[in-house]
Amino acid sequence: MSHEPSPLRDYARHVGLWIVAIALIFVAWELVLVATGLPAYVIPPPGKAIGVIFDNIPLMTQLTSQTLSETFYGYIVGAVLGVVLAVIMAQVPIVHRLLYPALITSQAVPIVAIAAPLVIIFGFGLTPKLIIVAWIVFFPVVVNVLDGLASVDHDQINLARLLGGTRLRTFMIVRLPACIGPLFSGLKIGACYAVTGAVIGEWTASSHIGLGTYLLTANAQMNTAGVYGAMLLLTAIGIGSFLFVVIVEHFATPWRTRMTAPAYFGGNIPPHASTQKQKV
Amino acid sequence: MSGEAGVKLAIRNLNHNFGSFRALNDVSLDIKDGEFVCILGASGCGKSTLFNAVSGLLTISAGQILLDGKNIAGKPGQVGYMLQKDLLLPWRTVLGNITLGASLTRGAHKADREKAAELAYHYGLGDFLRHYPRSLSGGMRQRVALMRTIAAGRELMLLDEPFGALDSQTRIGMQQWLLEIWREMKRTVMFVTHDVDEAIFLADRVVVMLPKPGRIGWILDIEIPRPRAMDCMTSPAFVEIKRQVMEMLYSQATLHGVPGAQPGGLKVPA
Structure with a gap:
């Protein structure tokens, strides 16, 4: 039997570090206020910002779920588009050459500048927010997946040819899995940025109020505790998305952390039929 | 062209050029069914080009590569x-x-x-x-x-310095393991190496290749009885073969003046 490192203790240490890091930010926040003597209407103390959230739980839940769903669906659309686009670009060189400059251009356009026309075209509903989030997310995904697909060892491809591999199977078995690592790098970057896209979408125009809309309103009313409360929740969405991707990555790529395959990932091995039987 | 009895792989008048550089010059070699043949030579003598040609990855300039009598030149997936x-x-x-x-x-x-x-x-x-x-x-x-x-x-296996990156203890273990598999599975093996000991220890025949242009210099029958244990590497017969092989490789590397050593002139079947 093989020895797997105990994952539980690793997780406990990771979670502990996260808690310490976040606590340190709150401590620093508090210290800045004490040191500068800034009044609470300029920067509220952490307790007040958190208090706003807990005093308005039904409203905050509603706002958070609105922004979260924009982020989530936009993220899925962006990630899927990114992978599909990268695969097509890797397979068809002419598409690659034509689209690559367009990809760079798409990211050079300020995202705020795209938001306004999207609202004019698609209205105040969910669609323009999805597009903005997807717009932000798909870029790191495309770039990383393309790199992953290009990084496959040439000898590896030759080996597949010599084993008589078909084109499709060689792609699915040898090339595509090679981009899973880079794909997750792109997905993690995207997870942090996605929530920004949702907020920008809400700022431009919105029929449903989310955390971004609330933040603008609170700002206009000089409700700084509200602003900081919304900011904390948005940050939590960002961190939560990132951690979610990390967890998915952990289970989807067991070969990067484990010595042996888990049962859910091809770890089932045919029983040893001929333990002491004759030679093969 | 039908296959000769007992011949697994027949290489006939194989030539290959990379641009104006002649990588392989008129290489002909028959490998018998179930035989273990080592291709030995310094880097740049065309071993790997020969290997890639037989595998089908390389489109050869001229000649034939016959597996069981069928031409497999430029056809990957046969070996x-x-x-x-x-x-x-x-x-x-x-x-x-x-x-x-x-x-x-x-x-x-x-x-x-x-x-x-x-x-x-x-x-x-x-x-x-x-x-x-x-x-x-x-x-x-x-x-x-x-x-x-x-x-x-596949019945013919091409192995290109498969143990070249291993430390010497591991390599010796692997060589014995490979011989055991070969004996039991009865496959034909073409094994490329630059290690003289490894070639003699494993092979039925050692094909010594020479550079500029890449060609077959000599073919030696290794008549050390099988199964071979590690201690055969220090036997007088082994050492004598090794001496001959070293002379072939060394005479080429320095001068063409070693008595009796004529490139392309020794024990090559017509």
Whole structure:
């Protein structure tokens, strides 16, 4: 039997570090206020910002779920588009050459500048927010997946040819899995940025109020505790998305952390039929 | 062209040029069914070009490569193939890597996995079937790569310095392991190496290649009885063969003036 490192203790240490890091930010926040003597209407103390959230739980839940769903669906659309686009670009060189400059251009356009026309075209509903989030997310995904697909060892491809591999199977078995690592790098970057896209979408125009809309309103009313409360929740969405991707990555790529395959990932091995039987 | 009786691979007047550089010059060689032939030479003598030509990866300039009488020049997928790099897929288990050939052609079925597992158990990899390659040592990885080559089921196996990256103790173990497999599986092996000891220890015949242009210099029958144990490497017969081979390689590397050593003139079948 093989020895797997105990994952539980690793997780406990990771979670502990996260808690310490976040606590340190709150401590620093508090210290800045004490040191500068800034009044609470300029920067509220952490307790007040958190208090706003807990005093308005039904409203905050509603706002958070609105922004979260924009982020989530936009993220899925962006990630899927990114992978599909990268695969097509890797397979068809002419598409690659034509689209690559367009990809760079798409990211050079300020995202705020795209938001306004999207609202004019698609209205105040969910669609323009999805597009903005997807717009932000798909870029790191495309770039990383393309790199992953290009990084496959040439000898590896030759080996597949010599084993008589078909084109499709060689792609699915040898090339595509090679981009899973880079794909997750792109997905993690995207997870942090996605929530920004949702907020920008809400700022431009919105029929449903989310955390971004609330933040603008609170700002206009000089409700700084509200602003900081919304900011904390948005940050939590960002961190939560990132951690979610990390967890998915952990289970989807067991070969990067484990010595042996888990049962859910091809770890089932045919029983040893001929333990002491004759030679093969 | 029909195959001669007992000849597995026939290479006829093979020439290959890279631009104006002649990499292989008029190479002809017959390998018998079940034979273990080592191709020995310094780097730049065309060993790997010959290897790639037989594998079908290279489109040769002229000549014929016949496997069981059928021309396989430029047709990949006819022979087994293994390199110094193990080329294991990191996301596949040992078992998944051994069954790669089946997965790439038609999908690995239960029978393929069972057969591969049997093979692995028999040759000492049974405890590692669920392991990912990253958890294995270099020697173990090469064992898996060899199992993958065997499981692909080709009768002729090309091995290009498969143990070249291993430390010498591991390499000796691997050589004995390979001979055991070869004896039991009755495959034909073409083994490329630059290690004189390795070539003599493994081979029925050693083909010494010479550079500029890459060509066959000599072919030596190795008449050391099998099964060969490690101590045969210090036997007088072994040492004498080694002396001859070194002379062939060394005379070429310095001057053409060693008595009796005429490139292309010794023991080459007409």
